[in-house]
Amino acid sequence: AKRNGVKVEEFGLGFPPRAWGKKRKDGMILSLNWLPIGGFVKLKGEHDADTAKGSFGAATLRAKTKILVAGVTMNFLVGVLMLTLLAAVGMPKLLTVDNVGQEQFSVASDTKVTHRFVQAGYVQPGSPAEKIGLSGRDLITKIIAADEVREIGSAAQLQATTKEFAGRTVTVVYRHNTKEVSKSVKLLDTAEVEASKDTDDPKGHLGVSPNELIIQRSSWSAPIVALGFTKQLIELTLKGIGNAFIGLGSLVAGGVTGNDTAKDKGHEKATSQVGGPVAIVAVLWGGGTLGLNFILFIIAILSLTLALINILPIPALDGGRLFVMYLSRLIKGRPFSPQVEERIHGTGMAVLLTLFVLITIVDVGRFL
Known part of the structure; x- marks a missing residue:
């Protein structure tokens, strides 16, 4: 915009509401905003028909096109660059x-799974999971029964472990908002779970419908x-x-x-x-x-x-x-x-x- 003679009134990182702002000597406001999704530029006289010096309207059609496309291009490039780094x-x-x-x-030949997380997902009302305070976004990491410890690395593993310990009191270890929590609860026994299968309210031993979250990495x-x-x-x-x-x-x-x-x-x-x-x-x-x-x-x-x-x-x-x-x-x-x-x-x-x-x-x- 500046290269084409258009005055910039505000340059913001992120989108409003504004978290911080400072006005420079040339009148332009630099701002940081709460929504971390790209940024924006506020220009003087943004009507296409404006004729005042330094306004957006006074620029040539070619300059206006470049200005309007520039922001979109930057958002696109930043997004692709971030994805490239994340893929690596x-x-x-x-x-x-x-x-x-x-x-x-x-x-496929260059992609490897590096981590698997099991998220509680849907928590059934009245279930053992609800009784210990599990929420849908919590990550279940271990289930412990007496001296038997089972690391949970997949949804299938969670299902197999709760079935193995059916009817027993276990300690469920999970991450809630970055904090590790350990709580004991008695799992439903197999007879109760089987009896509920053909009803309107089928139950699980722990009472969750887990999501499996995967991190995968590529190189070249x-x-x-x-x-x-x-x-x-x-x-x-x-x-x-x-x-x-x-x-x-x-x-x-x-x-x-x-x-x-x-x-x-x-x-x-x-x-x-x-x-x-x-x-x-x-x-x-x-x-x-x-x-x-x-x-x-x-x-x-x-x-x-x-x-x-x-x-x-x-x-x-x-x-x-x-x-x-x-x-x-x-x-x-x-x-x-x-x-x-x-x-x-x-x-x-x-x-x-x-x-x-x-x-x-x-x-x-x-x-x-």
């Missing part, structure tokens, strides 16, 4: 056939793994965004026509594909239990997702601003007036805020 030191395996219909990209193929995963992420994100907007359309149509079925289905489709700020905080909080690799992995995914969403031709976003700029030249041969531009981007912002509010409401119910 240890990348979490997020995608599986069970959750997205495909395995996470890897180069790390950049290839990063790009392969990025491609998968882009495809899944575009699919999710498409479903979200289709759902939002159904929600609006259902509200206008009074069709409650369409309205409910639209609400579910619009909010089930994406997560909002509450989801981001919840995932980062849960990632803290799993270590720095998981937190960096989540941040890399957020950076790439932000880059992709931001370049889409959605009014109010950089891609939308770029689209409107070129559309105005195609239709009128010059920029739209500030009033027309504000109406276009204002409508886009209203749609995004509606989706944002719906997602936040769902996130609160899901995570809090």
Whole structure:
């Protein structure tokens, strides 16, 4: 922006709310913000039709294009670089056939599993797991019965161990928010578990439906793994965004026509594909239990997702601003007036805020 004569009013790392800010002598504010997903630049006079010296509008069309694409490019490059480093030191395996219909990209000959974690996952109400305070994000590491110690390295191993010690009092060792906790509880016996199988409330010996979390590492193929995963992420994100907007359309149509079925289905489709700020905080909080690799992995995914969403031709976003700029030249041969531009981007912002509010409401119910 500065190279093209546009005044920068604020350069921020992360996204608001602001955690810290300092105004320099040239008037530019440097800021650190709470959401660690890339950064932003606030420019003087961001209307396409502005003519004041140093404003965004006064720059050439080519300069404006470069400015709008630069932020997206940086977010993309930072995300890919972080994924490359993670692939080399240890990348979490997020995608599986069970959750997205495909395995996470890897180069089989150069990828090794370095760590496995067993997360409690779903904790059944009234189960032994609930009695000792296990939560879904806790990591189960050991089960001890008298002098018999079983290290837990997989979901299958947890199932086999609880079955082996069925009906006995055991000590469950688990990590909760980075702290190791040990608590004793009596597991359900096999007769009770078997009797519950054909009921509406099947039970387990411990009472959890565990998730298996895997860290895998590559060497020479790390950049290839990063790009392969990025491609998968882009495809899944575009699919999710498409479903979200289709759902939002159904929600609006259902509200206008009074069709409650369409309205409910639209609400579910619009909010089930994406997560909002509450989801981001919840995932980062849960990632803290799993270590720095998981937190960096989540941040890399957020950076790439932000880059992709931001370049889409959605009014109010950089891609939308770029689209409107070129559309105005195609239709009128010059920029739209500030009033027309504000109406276009204002409508886009209203749609995004509606989706944002719906997602936040769902996130609160899901995570809090």
